[in-house]
Amino acid sequence: MKYRKxxxxxxxxxxxxxxxxxxxxxxxxxxxxxxxxxxxxxxVPDSGSAPRAQPGxxxxxxxxxxxxxxxxxxxxxxxxxxxxxxxxYAFFPVQRILASDPGTSTYPSSxxxxxxxxxxxxxxxxxxxxxALRLQRDLKFQRLYSPGGVRSPKIFVSLTxxxxxxxxxxxxxxxxxxxxxxxxxxxxxxxxFTGVRASVFRLILDPMFLYDVPLNNQRTSLSTAKRLASxxxxxxxxxxxxxxxxxxxxxxPQDIDLQVERMLADPKALRSFHGFVRDWLSVSALSNTQxxxxxxxxxxxxxxxxxxxxxxxxxxxxxxxxxxxxxxLMKKIPDTVxxxxxxxxxxxxxxxxxxxxxxxxxxxxxxxxxPAFSTLLSVGDGPNAxxxxxxxxxxxxxxxxxxxPVEGGVFKxxxxxxxATTRDKFKVHSDNPSCAxxxxxxxxxxxxxxxxxxxxxxxxxxxxGKEIDPSGSFKGAGLDLNFKDxxxxxxxxxxxxxxxxxxxxxxxxxxxxxxxxxxxxxxxAAEEVAKKTAQGGYKTIVKEIVKSPAFWxx
Amino acid sequence: MSSALGLILAPRNxxxxxxxxxxxxxxxxxxxxxxxxxxxxxxxxxxxxAAEFWNLQHSLGPLRALHDQGxxxxxxxxxxxxxxxxxxxxxxxxxxxxxxxxxLVDGARGGGASLDQIVSPTWNKDTPLGxxxxxxxxxxxxxxxxxxxxxxxxxxxxxxxxANPIQDPIDTYKTMLGLSSNSRxxxxxxxxxxxxxxxxxxxxxxxxxxxxxxxxxxxSHMESLREIEKSAANFSNIAQECKTVKEKGPTFQxxxxxxxxxxxxxxxxxxxxxxxxxxxxxLSCGITRSASLGFGCAGEEFIEPSISPSLxxxxxxxxxxxxxxxxxxxxxxxxxxxxxxxxxxxxxxxILDSTLVIAGSEFADGRTHEKQPQPHVIVGxxxxxxxxSVDVAGRSNNxxxxxxxxxxxxxxxxxxxxxxxTPGEIKGIIK
Numbered sequence: 001m002k003y004r005k006x007x008x009x010x011x012x013x014x015x016x017x018x019x020x021x022x023x024x025x026x027x028x029x030x031x032x033x034x035x036x037x038x039x040x041x042x043x044v045p046d047s048g049s050a051p052r053a054q055p056g057x058x059x060x061x062x063x064x065x066x067x068x069x070x071x072x073x074x075x076x077x078x079x080x081x082x083x084x085x086x087x088x089y090a091f092f093p094v095q096r097i098l099a100s101d102p103g104t105s106t107y108p109s110s111x112x113x114x115x116x117x118x119x120x121x122x123x124x125x126x127x128x129x130x131x132a133l134r135l136q137r138d139l140k141f142q143r144l145y146s147p148g149g150v151r152s153p154k155i156f157v158s159l160t161x162x163x164x165x166x167x168x169x170x171x172x173x174x175x176x177x178x179x180x181x182x183x184x185x186x187x188x189x190x191x192x193f194t195g196v197r198a199s200v201f202r203l204i205l206d207p208m209f210l211y212d213v214p215l216n217n218q219r220t221s222l223s224t225a226k227r228l229a230s231x232x233x234x235x236x237x238x239x240x241x242x243x244x245x246x247x248x249x250x251x252x253p254q255d256i257d258l259q260v261e262r263m264l265a266d267p268k269a270l271r272s273f274h275g276f277v278r279d280w281l282s283v284s285a286l287s288n289t290q291x292x293x294x295x296x297x298x299x300x301x302x303x304x305x306x307x308x309x310x311x312x313x314x315x316x317x318x319x320x321x322x323x324x325x326x327x328x329l330m331k332k333i334p335d336t337v338x339x340x341x342x343x344x345x346x347x348x349x350x351x352x353x354x355x356x357x358x359x360x361x362x363x364x365x366x367x368x369x370x371p372a373f374s375t376l377l378s379v380g381d382g383p384n385a386x387x388x389x390x391x392x393x394x395x396x397x398x399x400x401x402x403x404x405p406v407e408g409g410v411f412k413x414x415x416x417x418x419x420a421t422t423r424d425k426f427k428v429h430s431d432n433p434s435c436a437x438x439x440x441x442x443x444x445x446x447x448x449x450x451x452x453x454x455x456x457x458x459x460x461x462x463x464x465g466k467e468i469d470p471s472g473s474f475k476g477a478g479l480d481l482n483f484k485d486x487x488x489x490x491x492x493x494x495x496x497x498x499x500x501x502x503x504x505x506x507x508x509x510x511x512x513x514x515x516x517x518x519x520x521x522x523x524x525a526a527e528e529v530a531k532k533t534a535q536g537g538y539k540t541i542v543k544e545i546v547k548s549p550a551f552w553x554x
Numbered sequence: 555m556s557s558a559l560g561l562i563l564a565p566r567n568x569x570x571x572x573x574x575x576x577x578x579x580x581x582x583x584x585x586x587x588x589x590x591x592x593x594x595x596x597x598x599x600x601x602x603x604a605a606e607f608w609n610l611q612h613s614l615g616p617l618r619a620l621h622d623q624g625x626x627x628x629x630x631x632x633x634x635x636x637x638x639x640x641x642x643x644x645x646x647x648x649x650x651x652x653x654x655x656x657x658l659v660d661g662a663r664g665g666g667a668s669l670d671q672i673v674s675p676t677w678n679k680d681t682p683l684g685x686x687x688x689x690x691x692x693x694x695x696x697x698x699x700x701x702x703x704x705x706x707x708x709x710x711x712x713x714x715x716x717a718n719p720i721q722d723p724i725d726t727y728k729t730m731l732g733l734s735s736n737s738r739x740x741x742x743x744x745x746x747x748x749x750x751x752x753x754x755x756x757x758x759x760x761x762x763x764x765x766x767x768x769x770x771x772x773x774s775h776m777e778s779l780r781e782i783e784k785s786a787a788n789f790s791n792i793a794q795e796c797k798t799v800k801e802k803g804p805t806f807q808x809x810x811x812x813x814x815x816x817x818x819x820x821x822x823x824x825x826x827x828x829x830x831x832x833x834x835x836x837l838s839c840g841i842t843r844s845a846s847l848g849f850g851c852a853g854e855e856f857i858e859p860s861i862s863p864s865l866x867x868x869x870x871x872x873x874x875x876x877x878x879x880x881x882x883x884x885x886x887x888x889x890x891x892x893x894x895x896x897x898x899x900x901x902x903x904x905i906l907d908s909t910l911v912i913a914g915s916e917f918a919d920g921r922t923h924e925k926q927p928q929p930h931v932i933v934g935x936x937x938x939x940x941x942x943s944v945d946v947a948g949r950s951n952n953x954x955x956x957x958x959x960x961x962x963x964x965x966x967x968x969x970x971x972x973x974x975x976t977p978g979e980i981k982g983i984i985k
């Protein structure tokens with residue numbers, strides 16, 4: 001990193017302090033008149049008897065720009081990425097140290113919960129201490145903030161504080177941090193190292209580092225920079241963004257467009273995309289998978305890693321590099337796959353490593369057949385059709401089903417023969433009114449995936465010898481589909497169901513952008529974005545979301 | 555930033571100050587408080603003491619003056635009933651039961667909590683350290699073995715769980731001031747936390763533009779930080795109170811490192827006395843109210859040149875002649891002189907009467923490994939235990955420990971192994 005450009009700005013008094021109030025006239029949130037739009041409701045039946053909106057129902061929603069103001073805690077990933085960007089080190093054990101942080105969950109926007117309990121704050125203090133200790137004597141880190149190799153507490157403090165706090169370090173804080181270099185030891189080295197440690201510790205715990213503060217109708221160039229960095233990089237602004245903010249180069253839409261283009265071209269955007277995919281698809285849960293060696297001799301942690309790697313590759317290739325919509329992946333996945341998946345996908349493994357170009361068999365058409373999903377959505381050594389269906393509905397169609405009813409819906413296995421198929425079991429559900437509503441949406445999808453075992457290998461028969469019938473139907477989200485197998489199902493999703501799939505992807509990206517579930521107003525905004533990005537992938541969606549006033553809400 | 559910081563970051567500087575240059579701190583409110591709070595220290599010395607030497611004419615000679623001043627309670631005929639509960643070495647068995655009243659458990663570990671740990675939850679709950687200060691120096695039996703079992707541990711958190719002692723006095727000092735542990739907060743951390751709390755306070759102030767619900771989140775965060783900071787404040791106050799000189803004294807040059815690599819310092823005595831200085835300071839400053847001091851491990855083979863240039867402590871305990879028996883006795887007097895030193899140190903801080911020092915060893919005669927009576931002597935604690943001599947007439951060490959705790963206000967139905975507890979206090983101990 002080179003801070004030469006930033007350095008004179010900071011030292012010449014153009015400190016990006018809290019007082020910065022650059023008007024954000026062109027795209028500032030305005031009192032947009034309420035307008036109405038038709039929003040497709042993902043409403044689903046519940047388990048009770050009260051009539052519920054049926055899938056595909058529509059209702060009129062208000063697309064409003066009146067948004068609540070909320071403080072948002074940065075996610076563990078954001079803190080980790082920010083420290084990586086600030087220090088040049090990617091090894092900070094954020095996940096381990098903050099593993100018990102109750103403010104994080106998995107899906108969809110892992111960090112919506114702001115309730116930090118005392119343990120969590122205590123963990124944060126420990127974490128700050130460990131990072132500060134690590135950097136105390138790290139000359140590589142210190143050189144980043146010592147322009148020209150000159151070791152100066154004043155310059156070091158100025159640069160680190162403004163970078164850590166995104167230009168919001170007050171003059172008082174700078175003086176306070178400088179003082180730690182004066183009173184910290186008997187030798188110059190001792191003073192400097194302890195000053196570094198004290199400064200880093202202090203900065204990491206600062207609310208401006210740990211929280212995203214609401215804009216409060218006072219959107220500034222600085223807050224624009226922070227929000228862009230949070231969304232596109234899952235990190236904090238770099239020097240170029242801060243400089244742009246300091247020089248009022250983030251006030252016009254075209255200025256922002258330029259920055260967004262630059263940011264999307266930065267590897268940090270791909271890192272962020274991978275993080276988003278991991279959250280969206282719960283890919284990290286793969287590492288917890290276990291299979292018996294008797295049933296799956298090919299199972300290994302390395303295989304799980306290969307699945308995760310390959311899934312990220314497929315997603316990256318189509319959604320990110322080609323910038324194509326998600327429905328594209330339903331039709332066909334790239335024919336370049338991880339060589340370690342050879343025993344699963346059924347091609348001959350070569351001596352090559354990494355990705356190899358292969359001709360995939362027809363049963364591998366479409367992303368839903370990816371072994372990562374089959375593996376993730378199995379229990380023990382057996383596939384779980386309910387989990388697979390639920391997951392598909394939730395992650396690719398944004399339909400969340402309620403939990404099964406407490407009474408009346410318990411599946412009574414004893415009423416079926418031991419070699420009963422999944423279809424036989426589902427039949428029991430469908431015959432039970434309290435189960436039928438949801439199972440009518442789930443069963444067809446679950447059954448269509450039955451031909452993939454608990455590691456994703458293709459099969460045509462159950463262990464009992466009975467042939468697997470992968471045909472099914474799906475009615476919901478405005479779709480009424482009959483299909484002969486999952487390939488056919490995906491083909492239909494990529495055509496008549498493309499807008500539903502792509503809208504759902506936009507919803508997920510939007511949730512990632514605002515780090516929360518979408519309320520009606522945001523859902524409305526997401527739909528607007530979806531309309532404008534029907535042919536585009538992740539990057540196109542990101543650019544469009546940034547243009548949406550809803551993205552800039554507090 | 556506190557002016558004490560420089561001292562904290564240069565701990566070696568303080569050792570010179572500890573070495574006879576301590577200024578009285580009785581003027582401070584904290585010291586005044588420490589002078590009245592009950593405190594407990596266990597002190598171990600290795601290789602036992604033959605019954606014939608367990609008197610003021612022989613091994614306990616160094617304590618005679620203190621005894622005459624009413625600062626010593628000499629205990630005779632304390633029985634260690636646990637020593638036959640396992641087939642292990644008597645050093646191990648006696649060492650495990652000393653201060654615990656428990657038998658060995660699997661892996662030759664102590665079978666229960668030791669006295670310093672038993673009182674800790676109550677006595678240390680409001681101290682910054684929050685736990686006993688556990689210090690020891692040792693080289694090990696036969697020059698380095700048995701370093702991880704009951705041979706060397708004298709403080710036990712619970713059955714099978716030793717509290718690992720600090721061997722380097724510098725680490726003891728750092729622990730006292732919280733520099734070596736993430737759970738402790740030193741001064742710059744406290745200062746940083748103060749600053750962060752102020753920042754959160756601004757966020758949640760009336761003029762802040764945050765919503766009410768957001769303010770409550772910030773407030774919650776701030777309160778958590780305040781709780782963490784509170785312990786830092788304790789340390790800060792203590793650092794000020796314990797800053798026992800007005801200006802820097804001569805710098806302690808350090809003890810030559812032990813070339814065997816087994817000890818932080820070559821000189822047991824020098825290192826041990828520094829530990830004693832620091833423990834006394836910690837007790838007087840209220841950093842902790844219980845501690846464990848251990849000189850050597852069971853079977854310790856250290857050599858004190860002034861006693862013998864070649865015969866180590868443990869080897870002398872297997873005396874086979876009058877000259878070697880005399881050396882064994884000299885080593886006993888050496889150990890009891892360390893008890894005297896510690897008592898004097900406590901007295902210099904005006905906390906001798908409020909501090910119960912229980913000194914003992916694993917068994918009686920080193921030559922025969924005779925287990926009875928187990929040597930115990932009480933120093934200090936005059937606020938709540940008697941002085942003089944008491945023949946406990948074969949009552950168990952369980953009964954002794956229970957009685958001593960009762961004197962300190964800790965009433966327990968049993969201490970250590972239940973079956974060796976007999977009803978009633980030992981007469982003549984509680985004041």
